[in-house]
Amino acid sequence: MTDSQQILLASRPSGEPTQQDFRFESTALPEPQEGEVLLGVKYLSLDPYMRGRMSAAKSYAAPVEVGDVMEGGTVAEVLSSKSDSLSEGDLVLSYSGWQSHAVEKASAVRKLDDNGLSPSTALGVLGMPGFTAYAGLLELGKPKPGETVVVAAASGPVGSAVGQIARLKGARAVGIAGGPEKCRYVKEELGFDEVVDHRDPDFEANLAAATPDGIDVYFENVGGHVWDAVFPRLNTFARVPVCGRIAHYNDTSAPEGPDKLPRFFSDVLSKSLTIRGFIQTEFVPTMFADFRRDMSAWVRSGEVKYREDVVKGLDNAPDAFIGMLKGKNFGKLVIEV
Template identity: 50%
Template sequence: MTQTKQQEIHLVNRPTGTPAIEDFKFVECDVPSPKENEVLVRALYISVDPYMRGRMNDTKSYIPPFELNKAIVGGVIAEVAVSRSESFKRGDLVLGNLNWAEYSVAKETKLRKIDPNLAPLTAYLSVLGMTGLTAYFGLLDIGKPQEGETVVVSGAAGAVGSAVGQIAKLKGAKVVGIAGTDEKLAYIKNELGFDETVNYKSENFKEELKAATPDGVDVYFDNVGGDVSDAVMRLLNNHARIPVCGSISSYNAEGQDVGPRVQPTLIKTSSLMKGFTVGNYASEFEQGRNDLANWLQEGKLKYKETIVEGFEKTPEAFLGLFKGINTGKLLVKAAEPEYSKNR
């Protein structure tokens, strides 16, 4: 390769409230050179995810915060440009946790080779990647849906929520999806097979949610927190299970997020409420990927992506998460394959 300079995207401010474009900076730097047992990769698709907002705060969490004035790191599908590893060769397609940069150097142990013949490339960042695995383990290990039970999913048209609803249907449950636009509601009902849908922006949201769950709620997969989750909590059945995956309603809150206290409800209904991250299940990823891939190949699992074109649009795409611009997984297409297409 002849390119010697590249662009990286750095976090330069810790946002207060909703992040702004000014919190990011494009920095020109040298294309790095791999050392022994390392490879240089070129970014093709970049994942933007809600959890990244938490990493912009300098607070203790399950994962360290992003460092200021350094490249942001996230899920990336890339192609190998230069290899100094016996495990990879030029043109291999890989998945890794990499810099928001045109090129990155990674240790061979930090990359996983992917096969575009088994599924489209982008599926490895969505239904066969972190979001699909999050849905799979959170629902099946914590939610444990049973045939005939009612499962409610918030953020139901997102990458995780849309997979949760479909997996719950595979287990024989009735599924109620909550989303914020008529287009998203039509997608999860008509294309994904959700039984009922409710628009959380409706003036009559609470009444409509209750009407959609006449037998109460046995499993609530919580992606959003806030007022939506407060409304669902009032409808829990005895021994309900609540996997807590996300709380996007409060990610940009400037003060303490205060709402109804859930303890009395949990006590009265003997319900289980458990937070988790997909990393808790790392030792079981292979089984999860196999099941998801089988359902995908059998046509039992569908997915949708919102793809923003251009590496330079990455910060804008990230900010779009908090405006609900996406149906399904939100990705940035950074480049067309160059080295793999010539193989």
């Protein structure tokens, strides 16, 4: 019998989640049955979408029920196997959630190859966030050489990949990030053409200066005041893949007026804009193999750089998650369990 240290959803947050919305528990796991494996979780991915799972509101995926283990992608080691396809010591990508151990069907996990990189990259640049950037930018954003691509949270796992892939495709990449340290990283380490600090009081003017030819692709992952500054700069036929709106995830009601929707539609019409929401799973069947091939090569050659923000200890997951929603992480946030 193995005990799993688990973090459960204790209550649905109203607005910003707090420690009280999580509960720690130790649960004895059943023995793995035929075709199953016992996993020891090594890394847990923390991602903005999880805020949505904490709410009861209808969305593209069912919410986590109160009293259930918080969901999440994980990299885990096989501790014992009752499956022919996996052996003790194998590392796998699983969706085991916020806990230290799990029993999973072997068919529900994917064995990781040893590619010389930290296995945690399977949760970041080579995993869901990297694929979100790759599929959203190439399939929906469709940047042409010379066009201007803007992305916010540019030091984060999605934004950093968006800008670097845009440059590999010949576009001009302008990043938006919060604070001088992240901005320096985006421009100097990641090689974006320009970076703009959204915390700067002159943010709007600085964005205008950084996008003298307007914006052809805005990869939307934040919303809020960043969206307000970006929107008027969109060019005719601009494309806006929407993969997230983290600035609004803690909203408890619609903001005060005026109602910006009619003005939004007026520009959608007069500029022939394309606004397209997406969840990366839509493109897994058609693009994931290409992504693994391209992204692995780019990471190995150094053409795509990535940064991880590794927090040690499962107990720290709630705090790290709450901080991420405020932009406190610097790079892909993973918990070393």
